[in-house]
Every structure is written in structure tokens, then in C-alpha cells.
Amino acid sequence: MALKITVIGTGYLGATHAAAMAELGFEVLGLDVVPEKIEMLAAGKVPMYEPGLEELLRLHVAGIEGSSGRLRFTTSYEEAADFGDIHFVCVNTPQKHGEYACDMSYVDSAFASLAPHLKRPALVVGKSTVPVGSAERLARLLEENAPAGPDVELAWNPEFLREGFAVDDTLHPDRIVVGVRSERAEKLLREVYTTPVGEGSPFVVTDFPTAELVKTAANSFLATKISFINAMAEVCEAAGGDVVKLAEAIGHDERIGAKFLRAGVGFGGGCLPKDIRAFMARAGELGADQALTFLREVDSINMRRRGHMVELAREAVGGTSFLGKRVAVLGATFKPDSDDVRDSPALNVAGQIHLQGGQVTVYDPKGMENARRLFPTLGYADTALEAVRGADVVLHLTEWLEFRRLDPAELKEAVASPIILDGRNALDAGTWRGAGWTYRAMGRPRA
Numbered sequence: 001m002a003l004k005i006t007v008i009g010t011g012y013l014g015a016t017h018a019a020a021m022a023e024l025g026f027e028v029l030g031l032d033v034v035p036e037k038i039e040m041l042a043a044g045k046v047p048m049y050e051p052g053l054e055e056l057l058r059l060h061v062a063g064i065e066g067s068s069g070r071l072r073f074t075t076s077y078e079e080a081a082d083f084g085d086i087h088f089v090c091v092n093t094p095q096k097h098g099e100y101a102c103d104m105s106y107v108d109s110a111f112a113s114l115a116p117h118l119k120r121p122a123l124v125v126g127k128s129t130v131p132v133g134s135a136e137r138l139a140r141l142l143e144e145n146a147p148a149g150p151d152v153e154l155a156w157n158p159e160f161l162r163e164g165f166a167v168d169d170t171l172h173p174d175r176i177v178v179g180v181r182s183e184r185a186e187k188l189l190r191e192v193y194t195t196p197v198g199e200g201s202p203f204v205v206t207d208f209p210t211a212e213l214v215k216t217a218a219n220s221f222l223a224t225k226i227s228f229i230n231a232m233a234e235v236c237e238a239a240g241g242d243v244v245k246l247a248e249a250i251g252h253d254e255r256i257g258a259k260f261l262r263a264g265v266g267f268g269g270g271c272l273p274k275d276i277r278a279f280m281a282r283a284g285e286l287g288a289d290q291a292l293t294f295l296r297e298v299d300s301i302n303m304r305r306r307g308h309m310v311e312l313a314r315e316a317v318g319g320t321s322f323l324g325k326r327v328a329v330l331g332a333t334f335k336p337d338s339d340d341v342r343d344s345p346a347l348n349v350a351g352q353i354h355l356q357g358g359q360v361t362v363y364d365p366k367g368m369e370n371a372r373r374l375f376p377t378l379g380y381a382d383t384a385l386e387a388v389r390g391a392d393v394v395l396h397l398t399e400w401l402e403f404r405r406l407d408p409a410e411l412k413e414a415v416a417s418p419i420i421l422d423g424r425n426a427l428d429a430g431t432w433r434g435a436g437w438t439y440r441a442m443g444r445p446r447a
């Protein structure tokens with residue numbers, strides 16, 4: 001009989017995983033404790049912007065005309081426990097307020113709510129990003145609370161999906177990592193992933209701590225790579241070099257690779273910043289903090305980028321103060337093709353300039369609603385052209401395709417002063433300069 005799958009937590013990760021599992025042919029039940037989220041998903045609507053996800057969901061949600069009907073939703077742990085052979089736990093682990101450590105309360109509460117209902121054999125699979133050692137503790141929690149006793153087992157199966165590419169990353173992962181304690185658990189997970197998903201993807205079998213660490217190590221490496229190139233951008237600025245050329249040149253070395261070498265305002269989002277901080281916090285608890293002191297530097301190089309952009313903007317509007325100056329900010333999300341504004345460098349820069357007295361107007365293709373909620377005191381415009389009207393400087397802080405397609409000549413007519421600061425090194429300098437703009441980028445020579 002085909003395996004039945006539940007997915008607990010229906011955020012970016014869970015909603016995508018649930019839709020992908022249904023796409024692979026499994027009967028899937030998605031669970032979330034927020035009834036409004038479940039209502040939306042059950043109606044085939046995705047509560048965030050993620051390219052391709054809503055389309056995939058609508059192919060499978062029961063009750064939608066023409067769908068496979070394989071995907072349903074609930075708020076009941078009892079129903080989920082009765083239904084599933086495999087329970088994927090996909091709840092988030094945000095950074096704790098005012099601390100480096102991550103907040104495990106959603107994971108803990110998901111396990112505590114599910115366990116007492118597990119009356120039949122099941123494999124519980126953690127996918128959330130957690131501090132190493134959590135799986136061991138959660139396995140004990142299941143052991144002590146699941147009525148089916150040893151027939152309930154835990155596995156750890158981290159995910160590596162990127163926002164904006166979540167569907168593709170889930171359906172075509174570049175590796176599948178499973179931390180298991182028994183052949184049965186490994187066999188079940190191979191059964192789940194030995195479908196078009198698993199085809200061609202390396203399947204790495206390991207223990208709990210290694211599986212947990214793979215995720216934090218991968219994100220730490222990516223963050224380090226970005227901060228490395230941003231450190232080079234600082235040196236380039238001091239020495240008159242061009243970090244874009246430098247990245248291109250070192251990226252040709254296959255051992256280095258060209259990806260994640262885009263210098264600019266740095267990384268943000270719900271993963272990289274909080275994951276490196278939680279990793280440092282956990283290493284400290286384990287007495288291995290020295291091993292990760294470099295991540296402190298990675299974090300501070302990254303945060304320095306935001307301050308540096310504020311300084312470049314101040315210089316562009318006269319060098320002393322933002323008072324009475326209009327600053328247009330193109331971009332609010334932490335990266336393009338997402339509506340996520342969590343720890344967004346763009347909004348952080350906008351917020352700093354606003355606090356220093358500048359009149360900031362923000363425009364973003366998809367992130368306006370979330371940005372307004374987070375920073376209600378900033379000014380917002382409905383188009384890029386509206387945002388730049390009367391601006392003394394324009395900041396390009398999220399590299400949406402829409403911004404690369406802007407007409408510099410048209411925008412020049414709208415601004416007070418045609419100065420653009422490219423915080424993502426993504427605009428074509430020649431085109432902007434050719435249209436009469438002063439174009440400045442991060443880590444590149446001034447024209």
C-alpha cells in the first residue's frame with residue numbers, strides 16, 4: 001500500500017514539501033495550528049509569494065476542479081497521527097528575540113502535540129533547521145510519549161531549498177541527506193525519495209548529529225562566501241579595484257566556483273543570518289565556540305555592508321545629513337522572486353536613513369504588504385517611477401528583473417538629482433551613465 005504522508009507546519013518549507021509529495025503520487029495531509037493558513041491552502045491559495053507553488057498546489061488540493069485530490073489540510077494532530085505513515089516536521093526555528101540562539105518552541109510544541117496521538121507505527125522526520133543535539137532529545141520525547149512505543153521512530157532529513165526556487169529545489173534536490181538509527185527508517189525514506197525526486201540526487205545516509213550539522217554547515221559556508229567577497233569589495237574600494245571583475249576571475253577556478261560571489265549589501269532573510277548565529281550559540285554550549293569565531297566576523301562584515309550603503313547615500317546627498325533629502329529605495333525583500341522581508345538589507349538601510357531624518361520612499365514588486373507591516377512609518381510608492389519622483393538619490397537594493405528593465409532616461413526626468421547607488425552590482429553601469437546618471441556600485445571604481 002502506498003505510504004501516507006503528513007506535513008506538519010505549512011510555511012515556505014512545509015507548503016512546498018506537501019505539494020511536492022502530492023506531485024510524487026503520495027496521499028498527503030498538511031497540518032498547521034493557524035486555522036486561517038489552513039483555510040487558504042485548502043482553497044488552493046498560498047499565503048506567500050513563491051513562483052510555481054500555487055500552481056502545483058492547485059493540481060493536487062482535494063475539492064479543486066481537475067485536481068488529483070491527493071492533498072488535504074487539517075488543524076488536528078489526532079487526525080494527522082491516524083493518517084500518516086511518515087510525518088515530516090517542517091515548522092520554523094526563528095532567532096530568539098535579543099539572543100543568538102534559535103527559538104525551538106515551534107518544533108518542541110509540534111513533537112509534544114503529535115507524540116501522544118501516535119498509536120500506530122510511524123516514522124517522524126524532522127526537516128526544520130535545529131541546533132545539533134535536538135534530534136537526540138526529540139527521539140527521547142517520542143520514546144516516552146508515543147503510545148506505539150518502539151514502532152515510532154525518528155529520522156532527520158534537512159532541507160536546502162531556496163526561496164524563489166522552492167518548488168524546483170524540492171522536486172530536483174541536489175542531494176538528499178538522512179540521519180537515521182535503523183534500516184527500517186532508511187528504507188522508508190528511500191521509498192519516499194526513490195521517485196523522480198531522488199533520481200540523480202546523491203543519497204547521503206548518516207547519524208543524527210551529522211544530518212543536523214550538514215544544514216548549518218552548508219548555510220555557514222554560503223554566508224562565509226558572501227562575506228568573503230564583500231570583504232574583497234571593501235579592499236577593492238580602498239585600492240581602486242573592481243570586485244565584480246575580481247569575482248569573475250576567481251570564480252573561474254573550479255575549486256572556488258562562481259556562485260555566491262555577488263558583492264553588495266549582503267545577505268539577509270529568514271535563514272543565513274539566524275542560522276550562523278544559532279550555530280555560534282550552540283557551539284558555545286558544546287564548548288566548541290573557538291571553532292566558529294570566524295562566523296562572528298562573517299556576520300559583522302555582512303552588517304557593515306548595510307551601514308556602508310547608508311554612508312554612500314549620505315555622501316550622495318551632500319555628505320552631512322539626510323534632513324530634507326528624498327531617498328528612493330528600489331527593493332524591500334531580502335532577495336528577488338520572494339515577498340519575504342525578514343532581516344532584509346534593503347529595509348534595514350531604508351529604516352536607518354529614515355531614522356536619520358531622510359524622506360524615504362520604497363517600492364518593491366512583491367514585498368510591499370510585508371514591508372508596510374514591518375516598517376509602517378516609511379513612505380511607499382506603487383511603482384518604481386513613483387518612488388523616484390523628486391529623489392535626491394536612488395538606491396537599488398534588491399535585484400528584481402523589473403529594476404534591470406527600468407528606462408534610466410525616463411527615470412532621470414522624474415528625479416531631483418540623477419544619482420543611483422547599485423547595492424547589488426546588478427544594473428548595467430554603461431546604460432545608466434549613458435543616460436546621464438551618476439552610477440555608483442559597491443566595491444567598484446567610481447567613473
Ligand code: UDX
Nearest residue numbers: 159160161162163260261262266267268269271334335
Ligand atoms: C538559503 C540557502 O541558500 C538555502 O540552501 C537554505 O535552505 C536556506 O537559506 P535563501 O535564504 O532562500 O536560502 O536565500 P539565498 O538564495 O541563499 O540568499 C540569501 C541572501 O544572500 C540573500 O539576501 C541574497 O541576496 C544574498 N546573496 C546571495 C548575496 O548577497 N550574494 C550572493 O552571491 C548570493
